[in-house]
Amino acid sequence: MVIVMAPEATQDDVEAIVELVATAGGEAFASRGVSRTIIGLIGDVDQFTALNLRGMRGVADVVRVSAPYKLVSRGNHPERSTVTVRGVPIGPDTVTLIAGPCAVETPQQTLEAAQMAKAAGATLLRGGAYKPRTSPYAFQGLGEAGLRILADVREETGLPIVTEVVDAHDVALVASYADMLQVGTRNAQNFALLQAVGAAGRPVMLKRGMTATIEEWLMAAEYIAQRGNLDIVLCERGIRTYETATRNTLDISAVPVVQRLSHLPVIVDPSHSGGRRDLVLPLTRAAIAIGADGLIIDVHPNPEQALCDGPQALVDGDLAELATVMRDFPALVNRTLT
Amino acid sequence: MVIVMAPEATQDDVEAIVELVATAGGEAFASRGVSRTIIGLIGDVDQFTALNLRGMRGVADVVRVSAPYKLVSRGNHPERSTVTVRGVPIGPDTVTLIAGPCAVETPQQTLEAAQMAKAAGATLLRGGAYKPRTSPYAFQGLGEAGLRILADVREETGLPIVTEVVDAHDVALVASYADMLQVGTRNAQNFALLQAVGAAGRPVMLKRGMTATIEEWLMAAEYIAQRGNLDIVLCERGIRTYETATRNTLDISAVPVVQRLSHLPVIVDPSHSGGRRDLVLPLTRAAIAIGADGLIIDVHPNPEQALCDGPQALVDGDLAELATVMRDFPALVNRTLT
Amino acid sequence: MVIVMAPEATQDDVEAIVELVATAGGEAFASRGVSRTIIGLIGDVDQFTALNLRGMRGVADVVRVSAPYKLVSRGNHPERSTVTVRGVPIGPDTVTLIAGPCAVETPQQTLEAAQMAKAAGATLLRGGAYKPRTSPYAFQGLGEAGLRILADVREETGLPIVTEVVDAHDVALVASYADMLQVGTRNAQNFALLQAVGAAGRPVMLKRGMTATIEEWLMAAEYIAQRGNLDIVLCERGIRTYETATRNTLDISAVPVVQRLSHLPVIVDPSHSGGRRDLVLPLTRAAIAIGADGLIIDVHPNPEQALCDGPQALVDGDLAELATVMRDFPALVNRTLT
Amino acid sequence: MVIVMAPEATQDDVEAIVELVATAGGEAFASRGVSRTIIGLIGDVDQFTALNLRGMRGVADVVRVSAPYKLVSRGNHPERSTVTVRGVPIGPDTVTLIAGPCAVETPQQTLEAAQMAKAAGATLLRGGAYKPRTSPYAFQGLGEAGLRILADVREETGLPIVTEVVDAHDVALVASYADMLQVGTRNAQNFALLQAVGAAGRPVMLKRGMTATIEEWLMAAEYIAQRGNLDIVLCERGIRTYETATRNTLDISAVPVVQRLSHLPVIVDPSHSGGRRDLVLPLTRAAIAIGADGLIIDVHPNPEQALCDGPQALVDGDLAELATVMRDFPALVNRTLT
Structure with a gap:
């Protein structure tokens, strides 16, 4: 941690900081420059954070020079991790395709979507039973009835289930059906929910907050x-920018950046980032090429009747092309399709 | 609602839409232009939304031309509303000052902050017992012990309490102490929480999501x-932009824009938007001048020891100036300080 | 300047930097922490910049801790400056109103707009003869004919002229008519133009780049x-954000932030930031209240016929209210209207 | 074009618009809804733009439903174009690599960079003689001396030259040396420069404005x-967002989006978008996979001594990997390396 003093800071201001840091068991070294003094801190950064150094007299800025996360950081765990979802790996040697309908609507629709997904190379089934929607007047999902449909379709197709949970108090129920719990973009800072899924004993897919x-x-x-759960897969799904031609802007650079900072697998959602069917395949190719560990894609047997996000779902005609991409691209980056 | 057809759309595509709209009890009028056709829809917009028109063949865009909210819209309730919190009004004729510590730490600190707030003109006390924090290693609040401190300070000072709730399942507990429930920026799309506070029988202060x-x-x-609760006060608290000189960018224009769209009162948080003590008073002056219905401001007896957001809290020396602003500025916009 | 070394940096990497800094006449002090080393640099920062320290082995980050600007910084000139435009001051003791049509269209329209402006309290006339437009098919201004109209209206009304220049090679011509040169938001990094107006011998109004x-x-x-010209007035005119309810988001906090960093006057453009007539007066009140040194406002005798930005121009009916604001608000912040 | 009337608009307001549109030779059809009226306009949109409809009484919004550009739109030219730079094609069947130093510094450095570029598969040489820099104290390029170095290196290596021009009045000089003129991100709305390169008789590479x-x-x-020049290659180079982990956020989705809207070739700059050497190769793979028509990449023989953007330049050790990517990836998207 580095403290940058204001030009008008006095010698007393500097000494007050050196003493305060010492009381927290750390050491502080002041370097006096022409126009200002810089203080380097050595010791336990979390202790220093509690000191509220930014509030001390004469302090212009406090610059943190180590990452504030630990358990998920690659510094603490140099090997990249593989997360296994009921036998299906997501990690550095493979490309894993998760596909299915945005929302579970009927047994028929879910089964057909699962079969489409499987034919395209998917080894995990996505499908939402609880949908967070911007409008209270929009379809909010089937709830537990949807979870039962997913379980039936898993039975029929053999595909393990990835499904979203939106409330900390539904976690146990959802975990009793799901193979992997999804935390959505709107809950990226719902800390009660994050802690609950951390204690649920299931792998978690954590979508990036749309402005995180x-x-x-x-x-x-x-x-x-x-909370003891390191089976976390991160999912880049587009960020909010000024550009309106796409629903969000896929931050493709985030894939290698995060893989360098964290040991956790990183997958990409090309459906929600663009919000347009015609972008799903191009973004899928780009995601595999850059080194994403997997993809999560919306498919729907009848997108024009979908209750949620129909315009971005792949349809039957697109799936042959998706299957080709999933077959040909992983080898280019020395990976295999799971 | 207006449907813009793609240039390559056929006459059949247009007719399919006209028929579909008719099945939903609406009417659709097609206007054929040189390069494309536009279809205007008349009838119940929510019915149309369920039709998934965007997924129909030949559709390039669907433009909604009426607001998707109803109960909170000014169209449905032309008079601007006043929300009363244990007798204290927040509305179009007044300027209401809510002040207090960001987080409740000790009885002494909370009482002193409340007295500072009151001396500056505050009629409501803010203070957090549950704190959503970006880091799991940061202070998360005292929980119910904090609520008890707030209740004691209310007893002592007479100031009603505004405090944050972060989990739907804490709402009843928090509501048993609080006079107004606050929903914070990170929970702006935590729909379970929004519904729970809607049913809690207490006025709600709803902060704008930092990227909403x-x-x-x-x-x-x-x-x-x-859920039956229209006692809602909206709070503009800065949005996330590319500018890093301030913690967030206060969107001051949002105050008149929202007052024109909605009948709900709108207040401003000059502390969290800038994240800097030196901006609190200038932003307070601007907020009153533009017509905000109130302010919520952090004060702390010893900001250098604050466990949360110390750098932005006003200190004793600033309060005389705050009191002067609160006394002199409301009259300029034909309001009185509550 | 502070250099943050990567965790894997070696002792040799650190020494290489210390030596390199010494060759540039500086001193470098290394502080070794638990996980990484920090190097503080003392000496001439511009020399250090040329060393390309970021490219050295083992360097994770280079943090500049002093401002990269000098002549305009308040550090080098603690008193806030007043810029005088043909006798009209813009500075810390006054509020100066610049008003007029967005674009000069006809002598009649320009004269009427100037008279409206003057009646509302304006002491400087704005009006564009060269208009940078996003579309090559939009009205681009009258060029020198527009400058002549402005000069005639100055003669008639006594108001000095502020007008935009968009090409370095037009600067001499525009300066032969104008009392103040305006550099617009799209040219905020047109360095040839900036240097040309720096040598033109006229005060300059520099709009903030819409994403600067x-x-x-x-x-x-x-x-x-x-280039020797310190008669610069900065103009905040809204920044680009994700919010689409307003054309741009007025960054009102920038006014006090910039006044603290720089000695130059700062004014606000409430017309272009919101892009909506109904926001001009509220934003004007906020700008004066926060301490802006002036305002620049679009007025037009017939906005529905304006060739440029009609929807944001104030009309006759608004001007009485603008005059009232200009009369009553400056005193609140201990200023006088020029 | 669609006009959305405000809820309070009267029948007279609607009729006034219908009449006004008729005077411009167009037709307007009003559709009356429950809460508001919509007017569809048929005819010449540019004529309608001049009517300033947004300023008419009762108008809430004007929605343009066709693109405002024509010559560059794919609607007017359905086949995707190939631009040829001294015999080197950039277009839909190929992947073209443009590489070289960010700035021309010395003959030796430029020649070595060009040889590195060529070995990696480049068929065009980039190099800046005029550099737009945020700071007036930073290296601004060698000017014409730099152009002469580029010409010498072209002689030696056979690589045609792509180089930036920053001022309309330098265009003739730069065009006398260059095979392709580059317009940089800071000049994306420097309309005088755009018009000048449009008349220069050389292909143009137009970088996206960093917030366009x-x-x-x-x-x-x-x-x-x-101005008569359709030999334009568009270059996506990252946009400004709130994320600070990368210098800009590469908007990879823009490649297929623009290719659908415009017939012009689109290339990607993976060096300036990320600003980090470690991202150049991953972003290059993603760009080819998504269907970019080419790449422009910084290489430098000694990046630690580069006068400009050293941290992002590829070094010798990276080039073998770049060559492999350029050899293997184009075939995947049915293209050949030029």
């Missing part, structure tokens, strides 16, 4: 990890 | 209103 | 100042 | 095209 910095996203993962 | 559009913010209010 | 950070804005001013 | 929407970017291309 990479650091905030990793701090959200740290909340889960701190 | 004005429409999303009003939709969040609609979630509360839909 | 405060630091980039001050660096643009530094380009002008470096 | 896709529509603004295409409008900038329209400025060039309008």
